[in-house]
Amino acid sequence: MIDFKIKIGKMLWKNPVTVASGTFGLEFGELFDISQLGAIVTKTVTLHPKQGNAPPRIAETEAGLLNSIGLQNPGIENFIKTDLHEYRIIDTNLIVSISADSISQFGEVIQELERQSGIDGYEINVSCPNVESEGIIFGTDNKTVFKLVSMIKKTTERTVIVKLTPNLTSIENIARVAENAGADAISLINTVYGMAIDIETRKPKIKNVIAGYSGIGIKPIALQNVFRVAKVVKIPIIGMGGIRNTNDALEFIIAGATAVAVGTQNFVNPLSTLDIIQGLKKYLDEKKVQYKDLINSVNF
Amino acid sequence: MFYKVLPIVEKEVINNKYFIITFTNFEMAEQSCPGQFFKLKGLEQEFPILPRPFSVFKKEDSKLSFLIKVVGTATKNLSQLKIEERVALLGPLGNGFQIHNGKKVLIVSGGIGYAPLNFLRDGLNKADNEITFFHGGKNANDVFSKNIRIYTEDGSIGEKGLVTDGVEEFLSQNQIDVVYTCGPENMLRKVKEICEGFKTKLYMSMETVMACGIGSCCGCAIKVEENGKPVYKKVCKDGPVFDGYKIV
Ligand SMILES: Cc1cc2nc3c(=O)[nH]c(=O)nc-3n(C[C@H](O)[C@H](O)[C@H](O)COP(=O)(O)OP(=O)(O)OC[C@H]3O[C@@H](n4cnc5c(N)ncnc54)[C@H](O)[C@@H]3O)c2cc1C
Ligand SMILES: Cc1cc2nc3c(=O)[nH]c(=O)nc-3n(C[C@H](O)[C@H](O)[C@H](O)COP(=O)(O)O)c2cc1C
Ligand code: FES
Numbered sequence: 094m095i096d097f098k099i100k101i102g103k104m105l106w107k108n109p110v111t112v113a114s115g116t117f118g119l120e121f122g123e124l125f126d127i128s129q130l131g132a133i134v135t136k137t138v139t140l141h142p143k144q145g146n147a148p149p150r151i152a153e154t155e156a157g158l159l160n161s162i163g164l165q166n167p168g169i170e171n172f173i174k175t176d177l178h179e180y181r182i183i184d185t186n187l188i189v190s191i192s193a194d195s196i197s198q199f200g201e202v203i204q205e206l207e208r209q210s211g212i213d214g215y216e217i218n219v220s221c222p223n224v225e226s227e228g229i230i231f232g233t234d235n236k237t238v239f240k241l242v243s244m245i246k247k248t249t250e251r252t253v254i255v256k257l258t259p260n261l262t263s264i265e266n267i268a269r270v271a272e273n274a275g276a277d278a279i280s281l282i283n284t285v286y287g288m289a290i291d292i293e294t295r296k297p298k299i300k301n302v303i304a305g306y307s308g309i310g311i312k313p314i315a316l317q318n319v320f321r322v323a324k325v326v327k328i329p330i331i332g333m334g335g336i337r338n339t340n341d342a343l344e345f346i347i348a349g350a351t352a353v354a355v356g357t358q359n360f361v362n363p364l365s366t367l368d369i370i371q372g373l374k375k376y377l378d379e380k381k382v383q384y385k386d387l388i389n390s391v392n393f
Numbered sequence: 394m395f396y397k398v399l400p401i402v403e404k405e406v407i408n409n410k411y412f413i414i415t416f417t418n419f420e421m422a423e424q425s426c427p428g429q430f431f432k433l434k435g436l437e438q439e440f441p442i443l444p445r446p447f448s449v450f451k452k453e454d455s456k457l458s459f460l461i462k463v464v465g466t467a468t469k470n471l472s473q474l475k476i477e478e479r480v481a482l483l484g485p486l487g488n489g490f491q492i493h494n495g496k497k498v499l500i501v502s503g504g505i506g507y508a509p510l511n512f513l514r515d516g517l518n519k520a521d522n523e524i525t526f527f528h529g530g531k532n533a534n535d536v537f538s539k540n541i542r543i544y545t546e547d548g549s550i551g552e553k554g555l556v557t558d559g560v561e562e563f564l565s566q567n568q569i570d571v572v573y574t575c576g577p578e579n580m581l582r583k584v585k586e587i588c589e590g591f592k593t594k595l596y597m598s599m600e601t602v603m604a605c606g607i608g609s610c611c612g613c614a615i616k617v618e619e620n621g622k623p624v625y626k627k628v629c630k631d632g633p634v635f636d637g638y639k640i641v
Contacts, residue, residue: 118609120630123394136609144625151602151612153441158604165611165625308442360604361434361442363396363483
């Protein structure tokens with residue numbers, strides 16, 4: 094029997110495979126039994142409903158996807174009334190991804206969710222602007238990340254995962270700050286800044302102009318970020334960025350990720366998470382290696 | 394909704410722009426209604442990455458056919474597949490057309506917009522509707538059926554002009570309950586303008602770029618009026634068919 098179980102904070106996962114926030118929803122439950130995933134990460138929810146950015150929001154580029162959804166979501170109150178009811182009965186870990194405009198608003202979102210059962214962890218999406226700090230992205234400022242994560246850790250007993258943006262000069266610094274503030278795990282990477290232009294009309298292909306780049310094209314960027322962070326923190330890493338199949342997932346695990354998340358590939362093959370779970374089992378079996386010995390095992 | 398890898402069982406090349414591919418699958422065919430679509434991607438074709446949406450063009454027992462126009466890389470890749478080659482299909486997706494019983498119906502089709510409307514015609518026939526079908530294209534290459542009212546911009550077949558030229562006249566001479574339409578944006582806008590004057594029901598099938606295709610990613614947003622306010626709806630799940638008067 095392959096032992097796949099991993100611990101992320103207080104959560105025990107039956108396998109190390111999950112989905113990347115914003116690329117998955119309850120709809121996938123019509124295609125496969127989603128309780129087979131190690132955990133489910135919801136689309137990011139915010140305090141108030143967000144209508145999202147003007148379209149076009151999606152454009153495919155040479156080696157990946159550009160998106161600027163603008164965190165469209167029904168707001169925490171509606172999320173609790175609708176999706177949460179369905180998510181919490183699924184027999185796996187539920188991680189709610191949250192975001193906000195200010196530290197205090199993050200606190201309000203957590204407080205609402207703390208009153209709800211069936212949630213196992215929070216993923217703190219810090220790739221958004223802090224309106225109290227001239228719109229600077231939360232996840233690019235050490236002090237803000239420290240304050241935010243410390244505050245959240247004081248408010249909840251649940252597992253707290255900080256999701257880092259790669260659009261930084263030093264991801265190691267921010268990762269260390271998150272760990273020192275008490276984060277139970279780190280997930281990375283969020284999308285990389287990107288852009289595409291239609292040369293006939295000279296218009297940006299995404300209405301919002303600057304977009305988030307994801308998919309296979311960002312895999313090397315994501316991988317080196319995981320590798321760097323794994324060297325400086327002790328808490329587990331959930332690695333993501335361009336993972337399409339078992340081989341991609343294995344690279345992340347060897348680079349230092351304890352778990353992996355599939356994002357853009359869910360749009361290509363909605364069952365790819367299942368393929369990866371099977372593929373990892375097969376690899377461990379064939380190589381006669383323990384999963385825990387595979388993590389962070391780059392040979393130089 | 395199913396995700397399955399299926400071989401192409403039939404392929405018909407109409408001309409250098411259009412082709413039809415057919416698959417056999419009982420469950421997928423059984424669930425498919427007019428106006429719904431599938432995401433398709435050749436199994437061995439890695440790029441472009443995203444599977445593309447295509448409407449059900451025809452359903453016969455377990456057979457599902459798609460009429461596809463070559464416009465870019467994904468459609469070109471699909472056009473190069475041969476019988477027996479495998480394609481990943483996800484669907485049926487979307488809401489489909491609402492079909493009423495025993496109505497007088499006008500279908501207005503432009504170019505590849507013909508695909509979902511062809512399947513719709515079968516559905517409307519089963520519900521005892523009286524159907525008039527108008528179709529427009531740039532030239533004879535964009536025409537897929539002969540026994541309907543045809544308009545081409547160059548007059549190479551049917552009447553010379555835009556399909557919308559005939560719609561206004563037709564509506565002023567005939568009492569029509571419901572108009573169904575799919576085609577290029579300019580055509581849809583014009584159809585809406587005309588129909589407003591005659592107070593028909595209007596169902597419009599819309600297109601956007603799609604990522605997930607199942608309602609999870611919010612990538613396919615379109616602005617629609619709801620309770621007097623503009624809101625974003627998902628073309629893949631709330632649509633692709635909308636009340637034509639509500640499109641902002
Ligand atoms: C619900 C729905 C049903 C559809 N049904 C059919 C169908 O039955 N038959 C058919 O041939 N096509 C259909 N389409 C359009 C089809 O999905 C696009 O033509 C296809 O995605 C283009 O892919 P490509 O890689 O070949 O072109 P790309 O390289 O992606 O694009 C080439 C050109 O086509 C335009 N384009 C790209 N995607 C779309 C799109 N979704 N809609 C309109 N223009 C687009 C681009 O702006 C560009 O100018 C449908 C689209 C939707 C949303
Ligand atoms: C359409 C889309 C929507 C996304 N929405 C969110 C989101 O709401 N919150 C978040 O933290 N990350 C979001 N992401 C980023 C992904 O979770 C992931 O970090 C990134 O896409 C890299 O992984 P991938 O290459 O496997 O997609 C989104 C990505 C895409 C493509
Ligand atoms: S394409 Fe993802 S919600 Fe419509």
